[in-house]
Amino acid sequence: MSFDRALIPEAQRPPLPGLARRVGPKHVTIVMATFNGGWTIDAQLTSIARQSHTDWSLIVSDDGSTDDTVARVQRFAALHPERKIITLRGPGKGAAMNFLSLLRAAGGAAYLAFADQDDYWLPDRLSRGLAALDGLDRPAIYGSRTVIADHDLTPLRLSPAFVRPTGFRNALVQNVAGGNTMLLNRKALDLLQPASSRIDRLIAHDWWAYQLVTAAGGEMILDPRPSLLYRQHGANQVGANDTTRARIARIGAVLNGRFAGWIDVQYAALDAARDAMTPEARVTFDAARTVRRHGALGRLAGLWRTGLYRQTGPGSLALWGAALIGRL
Structure with missing residues (x-):
C-alpha cells in the first residue's frame, strides 16, 4: 500500500505499480471516493473482501477527510497484504470529480467497479457484473437495482425496477443506475478515461458515464436483481429516489x-x-x-x-x- 502518492498532484504522478497495466482478463479495479466515511467504511471494505470473485485491487481517493477514514483503509490493507490497495489524495472538487480522477488512476484496468464508502456489497456483486459483460466487444456498463437500507444496513425495500429500454435518448434526461452498482468493461474505459480529462465540472459521474457510453454506440445493461445494500443516512450525497x-x-x-x-x-x-x-x-x-x-x-x-x-x-x-x- 502506498500513502506517499497522496502528496503528489495527479498530473505529476507516475503510473500506479501493478495497476497501470492490464493484470488479467477478469481483474477488477475497484475505485472508491471517500470523505469523512469512517463510521461506515469498515462494513463496505468487509463486503469487498467477501466477494466471490477474488481477482480485484482497490484504489481509494480521499477528498480531505478529517476523521479516521484513511486510517481505517490502512488497517484494512494491513489485513490483506496480498492485495494491491492504494490511497490517493482526491482533487477536492466533490465526489463526481473525485471519481473522474479515479477513472484516470485506474490506467489499463481490465474492468472497473465504482464503490461508495457507505454501502455493503452482496457477495456476487462483481461476479454477476462480469458475467453480464463477458464477450461484449463494445463499450458497456453493468448496473443493477439495490436493496435500500437504513443507517444500520437493515433492509427496507428494493429500488425501482426500470423496464423501458436503456439508450442515449433516455440517458440525456435520466440516469438509470447508481454508480455504486456499476461495472465498466475495457472498451468503456478506453472511451471514458480520456474524456474525463476534459471536464472541470460535473453533477454525476455515473449519469455522465451512461450518457457517453450510449452516445458512442455502447450498451447499458440493467440487472433487475440487487447487487448491494444502499445505506440511507443524513450525509448521503444522493439518497434513494423512490420515496x-x-x-x-x-x-x-x-x-x-x-x-x-x-x-x-x-x-x-x-x-x-x-x-x-x-x-x-x-x-x-x-x-x-x-x-x-x-x-x-x-x-x-x-x-x-x-x-x-x-x-x-x-x-x-x-x-x-x-x-x-x-x-x-
Missing part, C-alpha cells in the same frame, strides 16, 4: 430550475467528448440542446421529435412539464 419526499424534491428541482442547471452541466461535459459520439447521437444531442431554447410549443414539439424519454410515467410527466414551463 414520496424524493418525488416532491424532484418536482421542486424542476420548478426552481435546478434540474435545468444539472442538464446544463452534464451536457457541457458531454459536448467535450462529441468526437466520440456516433453520427446519430450527435444529431440527437444537438437537437436536444436546441429544443431547450425554443418557446413552450416549440419545446413540446421538439421533445416529441427527439424522442427523449424517462423510465416511468411520473418521470415522463415531469419531463414534459419541465419542457412546458421552460425548466428543461
Whole structure:
C-alpha cells in the first residue's frame, strides 16, 4: 500500500505499480471516493473482501477527510497484504470529480467497479457484473437495482425496477443506475478515461458515464436483481429516489430550475467528448440542446421529435412539464 502518492498532484504522478497495466482478463479495479466515511467504511471494505470473485485491487481517493477514514483503509490493507490497495489524495472538487480522477488512476484496468464508502456489497456483486459483460466487444456498463437500507444496513425495500429500454435518448434526461452498482468493461474505459480529462465540472459521474457510453454506440445493461445494500443516512450525497419526499424534491428541482442547471452541466461535459459520439447521437444531442431554447410549443414539439424519454410515467410527466414551463 502506498500513502506517499497522496502528496503528489495527479498530473505529476507516475503510473500506479501493478495497476497501470492490464493484470488479467477478469481483474477488477475497484475505485472508491471517500470523505469523512469512517463510521461506515469498515462494513463496505468487509463486503469487498467477501466477494466471490477474488481477482480485484482497490484504489481509494480521499477528498480531505478529517476523521479516521484513511486510517481505517490502512488497517484494512494491513489485513490483506496480498492485495494491491492504494490511497490517493482526491482533487477536492466533490465526489463526481473525485471519481473522474479515479477513472484516470485506474490506467489499463481490465474492468472497473465504482464503490461508495457507505454501502455493503452482496457477495456476487462483481461476479454477476462480469458475467453480464463477458464477450461484449463494445463499450458497456453493468448496473443493477439495490436493496435500500437504513443507517444500520437493515433492509427496507428494493429500488425501482426500470423496464423501458436503456439508450442515449433516455440517458440525456435520466440516469438509470447508481454508480455504486456499476461495472465498466475495457472498451468503456478506453472511451471514458480520456474524456474525463476534459471536464472541470460535473453533477454525476455515473449519469455522465451512461450518457457517453450510449452516445458512442455502447450498451447499458440493467440487472433487475440487487447487487448491494444502499445505506440511507443524513450525509448521503444522493439518497434513494423512490420515496414520496424524493418525488416532491424532484418536482421542486424542476420548478426552481435546478434540474435545468444539472442538464446544463452534464451536457457541457458531454459536448467535450462529441468526437466520440456516433453520427446519430450527435444529431440527437444537438437537437436536444436546441429544443431547450425554443418557446413552450416549440419545446413540446421538439421533445416529441427527439424522442427523449424517462423510465416511468411520473418521470415522463415531469419531463414534459419541465419542457412546458421552460425548466428543461
